[in-house]
Amino acid sequence: MSALRPDDEVIVSILGGDTEAFAELVRRYQRTACAVAASVLGDRHLAEDAAQEAFVVAFQHLADLNDHSAFPSWLIQISRRQALRLNTKRMPEQPLEGHTEPVTPGNDARLNEDALALLDRVMRLPEHERTVTMLHHFDGHSVQAVADMTGRPLGTVTKQLSRAYERLRRTIKEAPKS
Secondary structure: OOOOOOHHHHHHHHHOOOHHHHHHHHHHHHHHHHHHHHHHHOOHHHHHHHHHHHHHHHHHOHHHOOOHHHHHHHHHHHHHHHHHHHHHHOOOOOOOOOOOOOOOOOOOHHHHHHHHHHHHHHHOOOHHHHHHHHHHHHOOOOHHHHHHHHOOOHHHHHHHHHHHHHHHHHHHHHOOOO
16 A cells, blocks of 8 residues: 655645545545534535535635645535535424434534534644544544555554544643533
């Protein structure tokens, strides 16, 4: 398996005319975009639609993104906006036929808020820690698979995950209680 290119390299390729490279960003952040949209919509199918729309918007406006390393947090904002837009189009309290499958953690607003807060904290990790955390926990790859995909030694990935967990623990402890 080839090593995972950093987001900024992929974005430079896309802006240079390699539009097919955008598929790499989609593969990398599809689950994240869906998770954000699902936290707003509470429906997996609608979340997939919102995430797809978010990627279209991101592609159309990629040249406007000045800091390429901010792509993940920028995509999260777009995904959330697309989900909110889709949510306002739905009739309130009327699930769409065939689109009633609930999304974990469910429709509990507090859990959705916590999930978004955690995702926001993950997106603030240094890129090397964020990448391995997203691949391992959000995309479900084994630590060995993450090492293979990123071209990093297994021990390095393990250490980066450990440091990421410690950073997340600290930020959660330091967060004001609501």
